[in-house]
Amino acid sequence: MQFVAFERSKQGTGASRRLRNTGKTPGIVYGGSAEPQMIELDHNALWHALKKEAFHSSVLDMELNGQTSKVLLRDVQYHPFKQLVLHIDFQRVDEKTRLHMKVPLHFSGAEESPAVKVDKCLVTPIVTELEVTCMPADLPEFIAVDLSTLQKGASLHLKDVKLPKGVTAVVRGSDRNPALVSVVPPAAEIETPAEAAPAAEAKGKGKGKK
Structure with missing residues (x-):
């Protein structure tokens, strides 16, 4: 699966909130030999991608600045009750590392x-x-x-x-x-022994009467 990401320059809670208000989701890409990179993604496209099982368990192609790199989805933070992705983390994939x-x-x-x-x-x-x-x-x-x-x-x-x-x-x-x-x-086989016990007990009490 392939998705498009964009560079994100501003950090912090306020910057992330303003980003979400414009229909974007803040994220980060880390791992490998490169430094962690702040990114942003289109929220609607990301929301639909997250509904697909393969997006969570496959090596993904991330297009950033005209270049494509291999990444894995590592963490997603959702809003407690809104249909909103607050933040997303990706890890770079090294083809020679397990x-x-x-x-x-x-x-x-x-x-x-x-x-x-x-x-x-x-x-x-x-x-x-x-x-x-x-x-x-x-x-x-x-x-x-x-x-x-x-x-x-x-x-x-x-x-x-x-x-x-x-x-x-x-x-x-x-x-x-x-x-x-x-x-x-x-269920019938499981319940039978339990049901049989009271019946046997009642029968035993009946025999003791004169």
Whole structure:
């Protein structure tokens, strides 16, 4: 994805407020060998770009002063209740340096799985994005996760997912193979044991009467 940015000369709260009043959003680009650079973007164009998943998880082409450079979206500050972007941060991308990014997971095939189609289980994603490390050229827009083979009583874990070439998952904590999707039996099966207990208790009390 490509977007256009412009140099921003004035800094400070007052300057940023005046900038927003003219339909612009203040931002900054940092990283790499160059100094941090203050920028501004057209707010409406930025607002629509931020609605696209790829804008958050892809290497972006930023056009500034007639030159294009590779950047990543790193932070967005929104107004608490207005549809307004207050500030945005981008990081320059070095094509020879590995990236750490969170990539969206796209789940498909759950309705065709034996867990859902046969056993009427409830399939629920536990996470919707995965932290990965890779070279910029290998960064995927998303990671596809096929759920069509899910079985009752078996959740889907990280090692069950085939990652794109050159992409490695970043796992934190002691669990090296975390669950990504849970498979829960039908509600009727879960409620049955709880319902059976009071009935059995009542039956036992009845036998004790003379």
